[in-house]
Amino acid sequence: MEKRRMKKLNVTTSLLGFGCMRFPLDESGKINRPVSEAMLLDAYRSGVNYFDTAYSYHNSESESFIGDVLAQLPRESYYLATKFPSWMLKKTSDVREIFDIQLSRLKKDYVDFYLIHTLNQGFWEKTLSLGVIEECERLKKEGKIRYLGFSFHDSYEVFEKIIKAYPWDFCQIQLNYMDTEEQAGMKGYELAESLGIPVVVMEPVKGGSLARLPEDVSSVLSAVDPDASPSSWALRWVGSLPNVKVVLSGMSAPEQVRENCSIFERFEPLNDREHDAIQKASEIFRKRIRNGCTGCKYCMPCPAGVNIPENFKIWNEYGMFENIDHTRWSWNEALPADAKPDRCVECGQCEAACPQGLSIIEDLKTLQAEIEKAIR
Ligand code: SF4
Ligand code: SF4
Structure with missing residues (x-):
């Protein structure tokens, strides 16, 4: 040993x-x-x-x-x-x-x-x-x-x-x-x-x-x-x-x-x-990332309660590792229902604040559909 x-x-x-x-x-x-x-x-x-x-x-x-x-x-x-x-x-x-x-x-x-x-x-x-x-x-x-x-x-x-x-x-x-x-x-x-x-x-x-x-x-x-x-x-x-x-x-x-x-x-x-x-393996993993959210939180707080960086973290980790059990746990247990994307009222405040220029509103919709399909 x-x-x-x-x-x-x-x-x-x-x-x-x-x-x-x-x-x-x-x-x-x-x-x-x-x-x-x-x-x-x-x-x-x-x-x-x-x-x-x-x-x-x-x-x-x-x-x-x-x-x-x-x-x-x-x-x-x-x-x-x-x-x-x-x-x-x-x-x-x-x-x-x-x-x-x-x-x-x-x-x-x-x-x-x-x-x-x-x-x-x-x-x-x-x-x-x-x-x-x-x-x-x-x-x-x-x-x-x-x-x-x-x-x-x-x-x-x-x-x-x-x-x-x-x-x-x-x-x-x-x-x-x-x-x-x-x-x-x-x-x-x-x-x-x-x-x-x-x-x-x-x-x-x-x-x-x-x-x-x-x-x-x-x-x-x-x-x-x-x-x-x-x-x-x-x-x-x-x-x-x-x-x-x-x-x-x-x-x-x-x-x-x-x-x-x-x-x-x-x-x-x-x-x-x-x-x-x-x-090389980690570079391939990183290419599988869904969007370029850095977790900086400049978009927060969202007036509708959406936890934007946490949603993107779950999505990006799913993209990289395809670990369904972990994704299911993160989505169902760790992320409260009132922090999920479907609470978004499309006010646009987050997109104006995001230094990465992400299409947050669109990405939130895509990720919810993709994650819910994956863990079904
Ligand atoms: S657009 Fe949606 S996610 Fe962004 S701040 Fe407004 S309600 Fe929150
Ligand atoms: S501001 Fe943009 S990069 Fe920063 S946490 Fe929010 S979505 Fe991610």
Whole structure:
């Protein structure tokens, strides 16, 4: 199993980390414990020593489940990561109260890697004003937290502000070969590296979108290595970055544990030819984008409530990845009905504001018809 050293912390982690948010479920919708336990132990025996959970995963069942499984193993033989639910923060004392609940669910005396979950501009302001970092520092002094970090979902500018504001032990960002300019992106990775802060990566396969490739993309990769799976390309791309110390995979089936472990057991960074192939693949993906919305939000707010950039994001991702399950979820679950295109009253305000000169009104109509047909 490929290992990486976090020089700043004097810690060696397995490059493959087990993300504990997508375990298989039983008929009642709870974690299928026998199968999931076997998956965790299989990964551990293969050398995985980093397990990442959170207060909220699996409707708050994940922490207690992995606490039970890891209790069978020597405590010093693995690293346990969990996260403070920043959206639950109302007052400073919440930090300790929630942390105590987490320790008791995990049945442990300490957490190795503790993250403030899903920091963005709003949660960061609350984190500062309510003294969350100071409270976590007290927990560190008491030996209950070993390393303090944060996971992140917002723009690069917000990432830069957060990472420079405190000497974090580590940080966790979304990164994959198609998200190099999304959120923290490669600029964020490079900034963390320059500050000597180890990086843990989430969504290396872009929520599964890079595991099933359209034919025109997959043919570019298979011309270089016909035996390599799409996921292995994505995982190796992220793992080839030297300051990436853990690549989290939310493994959901025993075969996936096997496949991922075998990729990281014989891990090789991508060579120049392989990097070129990934570059070509991402160019093809980008050509499949439906329109050139950059997400700048100059068109917002729409007086009729349409979430214009979010609609275009769903449409463009559908065009690139043709991931029907993800598109269905984004359209049906993540985008409220009153933010959908059919609320548009064609006032034209957005088109006048759009620096890309997009035909927003027409595009909104086209996308609604196309998405609804695709997910039917
Ligand atoms: S044209 Fe439609 S989408 Fe654009 S601002 Fe007006 S109502 Fe909103
Ligand atoms: S102004 Fe144009 S480019 Fe910017 S988010 Fe709106 S539609 Fe997209």
